[in-house]
Amino acid sequence: MFERLKKVFVAGKADAGDAATSDEAVSEWAGTRGFSFTGMGQGKGFSLKGNVGGKPWKMERGRPSRDYIRGEELRARGEIKVNDDVTVLVMNRALKDALEKKAYQAYTDTLQTTADPSMPEEVRWLAMYAEVGWESLPKPFWERYAVMADHRSNAMAWLDPQLVELMMSWPEPAPDPQVPFILMVLRGKAYLRMQYTPADMPTLEHAALIFTTACESAIAGLSNDLTL
Template identity: 35%
Template sequence: MVIKQVKHWIKHRANASAWKAMQEWAEARGARFEQMEEGEGFEIEEPGNAVGRLLIEWGPAQRSYVEGAELRLRWELGLNADLQMMVMERELCDRLESSVFEAYTDTLQTRIDTDTPEEMRWLVMFAKLDQWKSKLARSRFTACAMSKEVAGAWIEGPLSEALALASQDLVPAGRPLVMLTQRGNLYLRLALSEPSLEALQGVVKLAEIAAKQAKQVHQVLGEAGVWPASAAAIWPASSQMQEEP
């Protein structure tokens, strides 16, 4: 027991040193930084964030499609629960789509198991965006929602540009990234074997842009009273973004 306690103490001390920069960054934002039990990761809670309560975790992956560790984020935005939109790294999307159809397609009927994670079911159920402002972002990510128009309204502008920028370093090809809105919140998970302040800041910046854009979509749909079936009428397809030349 004593040896175990000593090892636990040594691990926490080592983590405290390795994660010092991230702890200082969090505390400077008025957030709480805490190591997870057994020193397998950390948690940052920022209840006073102007966009909404923010929770960040780094630790063992909670999805089978992510190997090793991941960075997870939940941003409480107070969105309508019916606002369901998603962005996914394209190689991961192709892999999960293949898995879903292979596992749940029999003869002429496609059956979606409710135990399957939302992000996998949505790839089959939701409309995918086919026009992006950034060709680079389109080549590296897939976006879907209750309609193409809703997905486009979320991706258009700053988020498309932010995804294109993230594809250069934060989300290289083949690194699993999923970002989605559901239950009123924005969720993000990124495969990340070792945490760093640079990666943490990059993820928060990307998520903040996505969160603000999601709030705009929520506001427009709410004012129009079109949750969710007739949302496409608010953004006619002809008025959606045009790709870069």
Template identity: 40%
Template sequence: MFERLKKAFSAAPSPRELDDGLAQWAISHMLSHHRLPNGATAAEGLLHDKAFKAGCAPSTRPYIVGVELLAKAELDLREDVNIIVMHRTLKRALDKAAVNLFAEVTDTLRTTDRPLPEELAWLSMYRDAGWPGPSTDFWSRYCVLTDAPEAAREWLDEESIELLMDMPVELRPVTPFLIAFTRGKLYLHLQMEHADDGVISHPVLDAVEALSARALRLFGR
């Protein structure tokens, strides 16, 4: 049944030899980095004195095809606040995939004990929030899923929204992209659609760094 989820997303280039965009960012942030046998780059170390890992590798996620830039910051913060910022086009694709999966199960009168991808669970668990202040351009490009609208509004302050809106034109609004604060950690998932020399990866990872710092100020245990 999960093949239908994969087909809900447009095709992208096959995984390729990855260049040094992530490695350059890792060096500038005093993180260790190394190549993996499949051509991927991995980086790890401390960011804001918290464990941090990032990678650029062939994707295993059904909504990201080809190469994925991913990161996880182990912030060890409150676990009762969940805020997911994603491209609105990705949410529409996930909505469609969820409908297709539900139809497949009900049409065949089957059940499954396999867990649904977390990203699909978010659609039913969290509200698609909005508030005055951010421009219509922001809300047309991004959606914010959350169970804590006031916390989301505080986290996504004017500076944070400016970071998200100042992404390079090479990062298209239709590209699968999300940053999630959930389980007290910060996560990044981004589909890389062409070789990266830092034009896309650096501003995206800078946003992860800034949003991690803001979460640390706001959501301590």
């Protein structure tokens, strides 16, 4: 299990965001965690690779691949090989509301005769999968996040108390609940996509911890021999 790091890297009087996520700082931190680090040039992003449960994962920092993300994006994929029939999508509620509003406006625009090619794939997922919920999770979680799934039992098997607690305990200065965030299991893999705000080491460390914990939880609860 990946424990939280207490060390925060600070570099002189440089801008806190730039200094805290310099290639040197990220590379040093990655080495303490057993991750491999590949830089793309200062200010151009980087990638991290590791293993969880014997399965490889990769996290990248770079330019956004979705128009709802401003600034830089953190995106990750874990080749966890769980039941590929399972689909569970966790999205911060502000993003869900914004995407639904965008889709509604597009579909009701009488001047629009073709599908909007800029519409993100996430909109289709919102249309395909119903939102689910259950009483054992705290109300603040449901205020911040929405959970969509093919079956509620799969969402419950994945979102264990430890993962939920991590998603609710971002280190200060924490990402605002409005900051786009998506965590999902789809086609046997785990994915994370989020706006890298604030762009500092505590946010990066915690995002990596959330993602690796999500991979572990999915392997434990959504493997082919366990999922109904």
